[in-house]
Amino acid sequence: GENVEQHPSTLSVQEGDSAVIKCTYSDSASNYFPWYKQELGKRPQLIIDIRSNVGEKKDQRIAVTLNKTAKHFSLHITETQPEDSAVYFCAASKSGTASKLTFGTGTRLQVTL
Amino acid sequence: KAGVTQTPRYLIKTRGQQVTLSCSPISGHRSVSWYQQTPGQGLQFLFEYFSETQRNKGNFPGRFSGRQFSNSRSEMNVSTLELGDSALYLCASSTGAYTEAFFGQGTRLTVV
Numbered sequence: 001g002e003n004v005e006q007h008p009s010t011l012s013v014q015e016g017d018s019a020v021i022k023c024t025y026s027d028s029a030s031n032y033f034p035w036y037k038q039e040l041g042k043r044p045q046l047i048i049d050i051r052s053n054v055g056e057k058k059d060q061r062i063a064v065t066l067n068k069t070a071k072h073f074s075l076h077i078t079e080t081q082p083e084d085s086a087v088y089f090c091a092a093s094k095s096g097t098a099s100k101l102t103f104g105t106g107t108r109l110q111v112t113l
Numbered sequence: 114k115a116g117v118t119q120t121p122r123y124l125i126k127t128r129g130q131q132v133t134l135s136c137s138p139i140s141g142h143r144s145v146s147w148y149q150q151t152p153g154q155g156l157q158f159l160f161e162y163f164s165e166t167q168r169n170k171g172n173f174p175g176r177f178s179g180r181q182f183s184n185s186r187s188e189m190n191v192s193t194l195e196l197g198d199s200a201l202y203l204c205a206s207s208t209g210a211y212t213e214a215f216f217g218q219g220t221r222l223t224v225v
Contacts, residue, residue, distance in 0.1 A: 001172070024133075034213065041201065043117075043216040044156075089156060098207045098214030099144050101168040103156040 002027040004092050006104025013080050014112055021107045023090035024072040030092040033066060033073050034056070039086045048075070048097075061103075080111045114140065116120035116208050125223045130193040134220045138185050138206030144168075145187040146214065147179060150201040159202075160188050163209050196225045 004028040013019050025033075034049035050057045050064045050073065057064050061080075067075040077084055087108050091101040120135040126132050138145050146169075147159040158171040162181035181187045185206075191198055201221050205214040 032211075036216075043218050045216070046213045049213060063127075083128070091156075095169075097209060097211060098205070099161045099163070099209060100147055100158055101146070101148075101156075101170075101214070102158065105155045 002030060002092055002094065002102040004090060004102050004104040006090050006107060008107060009105065010108045012110045012112060015080060015082060016035060017080055019075075019077045019080055019084070019109055019111075021075045021088055021090070021109075022072060023074070023092075023104050024070075025092040025102075026071070027092070028068075028071060029094045029096060031072075031095040032095070032097065033064070034091050034093075034098060035075050036089045036091065037086045038069075038089065038106075044089060066096075080109075082111050082113065085109055085111045088113070117215050119202075119204055119217035119220050121220060122218065123221050123223075125225060126164055126194050128146045128194055128196060128224055131190060131192050132194060132222060134189045134191075134204075134222070136187045136189070136206070137203035138187070138204075139215055142206035142208055142215075143185055144207045144209035144214075145181060145185065146205045146207075147187070147189050148205065150203055150219070151168055151199075156203070159189070164196075191222075196224050198222065199224045203223060 027090035031052035038044040090104040146161040161169040207214040
């Protein structure tokens with residue numbers, strides 16, 4: 001089955017710096033790649049997603065890039081703020097929908113003042 | 114628009130018992146997926162129901178089962194509980210087409 005690896009497991013950056021989280025997937029048939037943010041004690045929330053027919057997508061300070069050949073995708077957060085501190089999960093799906101997601105192991109991002 | 118609602122929020126059960134968790138999706142969403150979240154294994158897919166039919170299934174034992182009703186509400190049942198079943202159980206709803214999934218707050222199950 002699909003396997004998603006995520007790195008790093010923890011990331012500490014200073015406020016205003018950029019943060020990058022990387023994921024690789026094993027199944028070349030995967031075609032939908034969402035990123036979720038989960039704050040302590042709260043539900044995962046979608047922050048951005050990308051489909052396999054797109055190489056890059058941006059939403060204000062957040063961007064995601066996808067390299068289908070290498071089977072990896074990355075989350076980029078610029079101008080980090082303390083409220084960006086959370087656990088971030090990448091995920092992949094073969095169905096093109098969000099119905100059956102394989103998640104990475106998560107990255108704990110800490111933004112320090 | 115109301116979000117995804119899961120009940121109960123917390124449960125404590127004894128080994129060997131069974132438990133039923135409930136998930137009410139966003140109105141109009143026909144797909145409900147269930148995930149188990151643990152510190153060691155992360156988020157793992159259990160199964161997905163779409164229009165009352167199980168459409169996808171993860172790699173969990175048969176003790177884990179679910180169903181979906183005609184109003185799209187879904188229940189998940191775990192029989193013969195084991196200590197290792199202690200986890201946060203999350204459900205997520207979507208239209209089932211090319212749209213995002215919205216998660217509920219989860220049910221934290223503790224097996225003692």
